[in-house]
Each structure stands twice: as C-alpha cells, then as structure tokens.
Amino acid sequence: MSFTSSMQQTPKDIAQRVIAMEAAAITNLITLIDERFDRAINLLQECKGRVVLTGIGKSSIIAQKIVATFNSTGTPSIFMHAADALHGDLGIVQDTDLVIILSKSGSSPEIKALIPLIKNFGNKIIAISGNDQSVLALQADVFLDTTVEQEACPNNLAPTTSTTAQLVMGDALAVCLMELKGFKDGDFAKFHPGGTLGKKLYLRVADVFVHNEKPAVLEIQSLKEVIVEITKKRLGVTAVVDNENNLVGIITDGDLRRMLEKKSDIDSVAAADIMTGNPKTISDDELAITALDMMRKNAITQLVVTSEKSTKELFTFMTY
Structure with a gap:
C-alpha cells in the first residue's frame, strides 16, 4: 500500500510537519504571556470556591483535562459543558466559584449565550481563546491569548494546534499555582494513592520492610555464628553491632564467599574481621522509591533501615 500523497509526502x-507546526505554536505562546497571566493567577489564588472550566467541542475536552490537572495539584475544579449549562447545568456554578471558558473563536453561540448568565451571577471569568476581538475576550475579566497562526490540519479547520495551545496554557496555570502554593510530592501523593505513581509517592520504607527479620551479631562473634544468623534470618545479610547495639557494619553472604576464597584458616575469624564498616542506611520514614534509587546507584541489594521510634530494634534491612 502506498502512503504518498500528491505531493509525495510519506507518513x-x-x-x-505536524509536530514542527505545533512546537512552533507553543514556542510562540511564550511571547503571549504578559501581565494578564499574572492577573489570572491572582484571581485563581483569591478564589474561595472551585474553578469551573467550560467549553464547547474540542475545547470542552481540553477543559476536562485541565480540571483533572488542577484537582490533582491542589486546585479544586469541576467541568461544566457549555451546552448543558444552558439547559440546567449552570446550577454547578456557586457564588464563590471562578469560571474559565475555553474557546478558539470565542464567539460560538453557546459561549455567547453563557457569558452574560455567568456575569449576572457575579462570578469572575478567565477566557482562554485565540481571538482577542471576540465576545469572550472582550467580556472576560482576564483574557489569556492562545492565538495560533495555523492549525496542523491541512485544511486549517480541525482544532489541532489551537487545542494544544489551550492545553499548554492550562498546564502553565496549574504549575504556577503549584509552585506558589509550595505544593510538594507529599501533597501530590495524597491525591494519587493508587497505581504505580501512588506507590512511588506514598509508599514509605516502613511499609516495605515491616515483616523483615532483624539479623544482628556482635563484633566478636565467630564466623559460625555469623553464618547461622544469616541463614536463620534468610535475608542474605546481617548487621554487626557493638555491645550497646550501635550499628558498626554489615556482612553479606557475598562477603562470606569472598572471605572463604581468600582464607584457609577460618577458625579465628570474627565478625569484625569481615564486615563492611559504615554501611549505607536510610530512615524508615523515607519514601520507598528513594531507598530503591539509593540501592541502584550504589549497586547494592541490601540497605540498612534505621528508626528513631524503637529503642530495642534500631534497624532492619530492605532488600532489592
């Protein structure tokens, strides 16, 4: 099958071409960020209610994505379809809410009908549009310009570049609000408890090692006792402690093998002779992903987990 067009263009x-056009449009969007963006952020920060996003057609789909981004980053938001708003859904908008309207032309019949209704309620409006002379742009409290030179569609009709610009403007608002609020990974984790992302952000080291044994030997204990402890606790490693239970080193099964290859006389070998001093440690309240990254970077498969909460069991191991 041939994919060439009359101009002999391949897929x-x-x-x-599409990616280059959209990339150029997004780059140009930087030049459209001015004091109006600052005013929009001020309105969003001052909002005591929710942010209601609305639009028609493809813009309504972009509005839904921005709602999802806002909600997951600490800005309570809700979607209202512009057409449905004219048939009862306008009840979504409460007195303290702020409304963001997305529209490429800013002059769709539904948008033109919706604007005076929202303004009569007394709610502030932020417009995201590509037409600075549209009804929407002129009636909004703040207009954010997402003008694009041309759609990626060869007929310059299907919303492509313009919806990408809307999406990026929404991301810019969300990230700006995040940074101004000091929204951290711990806050992000609260809204993403499920799936891989949630596990990375929410799962703590303490959640992972909770059932692990706690192998430990004294510095002066014999090789036989070290082997028994490692075998009994089945983690392939043991901590080495002093008489006051302070961690001074670790011994892994790999350490044992390397020692046996080098020494023939092992009767006098004690734990202190073969341990690795100053082992890598991590607190039990750190994120589990941090512990895994530490093990990967240091090419180790066991990590000593310390805790300030227990006086009897000051450490255990996390394995990878």
Whole structure:
C-alpha cells in the first residue's frame, strides 16, 4: 500500500510537519504571556470556591483535562459543558466559584449565550481563546491569548494546534499555582494513592520492610555464628553491632564467599574481621522509591533501615 500523497509526502513527513507546526505554536505562546497571566493567577489564588472550566467541542475536552490537572495539584475544579449549562447545568456554578471558558473563536453561540448568565451571577471569568476581538475576550475579566497562526490540519479547520495551545496554557496555570502554593510530592501523593505513581509517592520504607527479620551479631562473634544468623534470618545479610547495639557494619553472604576464597584458616575469624564498616542506611520514614534509587546507584541489594521510634530494634534491612 502506498502512503504518498500528491505531493509525495510519506507518513513520516506528515508527522514531522505536524509536530514542527505545533512546537512552533507553543514556542510562540511564550511571547503571549504578559501581565494578564499574572492577573489570572491572582484571581485563581483569591478564589474561595472551585474553578469551573467550560467549553464547547474540542475545547470542552481540553477543559476536562485541565480540571483533572488542577484537582490533582491542589486546585479544586469541576467541568461544566457549555451546552448543558444552558439547559440546567449552570446550577454547578456557586457564588464563590471562578469560571474559565475555553474557546478558539470565542464567539460560538453557546459561549455567547453563557457569558452574560455567568456575569449576572457575579462570578469572575478567565477566557482562554485565540481571538482577542471576540465576545469572550472582550467580556472576560482576564483574557489569556492562545492565538495560533495555523492549525496542523491541512485544511486549517480541525482544532489541532489551537487545542494544544489551550492545553499548554492550562498546564502553565496549574504549575504556577503549584509552585506558589509550595505544593510538594507529599501533597501530590495524597491525591494519587493508587497505581504505580501512588506507590512511588506514598509508599514509605516502613511499609516495605515491616515483616523483615532483624539479623544482628556482635563484633566478636565467630564466623559460625555469623553464618547461622544469616541463614536463620534468610535475608542474605546481617548487621554487626557493638555491645550497646550501635550499628558498626554489615556482612553479606557475598562477603562470606569472598572471605572463604581468600582464607584457609577460618577458625579465628570474627565478625569484625569481615564486615563492611559504615554501611549505607536510610530512615524508615523515607519514601520507598528513594531507598530503591539509593540501592541502584550504589549497586547494592541490601540497605540498612534505621528508626528513631524503637529503642530495642534500631534497624532492619530492605532488600532489592
């Protein structure tokens, strides 16, 4: 099957052209960020209620994505379809809410009908549009310009570049609010407890090692006792402690093998002779992903977990 057009463009050529056009439009969006963006952020920060996002057609789909981004980053938001708003859903908008309206032209019939209704309620409006002379742009409290030179569609009709610009403007608002609020990974984890992302952000070291044994030997204990402890606790490692239970080193099964290869006389070998001093440690309240990254970077498979909460069991191991 041939994919060439009348201009002999391959699918690769078309894809590269589309991406280049949209990338150029997004780059140009930087020049459209001015004091109006600051005013929009001020309105969002002052909002005592929710942020209601609305639009029609493809813009409504982008509005839904921005709602999801806002909600997951600490800005309570809700979606209202512009057409449904005219048939009862306008009840979504409460007195303390702020409304963001997305529209490429800013002059769709539903948008033109919706604007005076929202303004009569007394709610502030932020417009995200590509037409600075539209009804929406002129009636909004703040207008954010997402003008694009051309759609990626060869007929310059299907919303492509313009919806990408809307999406990026929404991301810019969300990230700006995040940083101004000091929204950290711990806050992010509260809204993402499920799936891989949630586990990375929410799972703590204490959640992972909770059932692990706690192998330990004294510095002066014999090789036989070390082997028994490692075998009994089945983690492939043991901590080495002093008489006051302070951690001074660790011995892994790999350490044992290397020692046996080098020494023939092992009767006098004690734990202190073969241990690795100053082992890598991590607190039990650290994120589990941090512990895994530490093990990967240091090419180790066991990590000593310390705790300030227990006086009897000051450490255990996390294995990878």
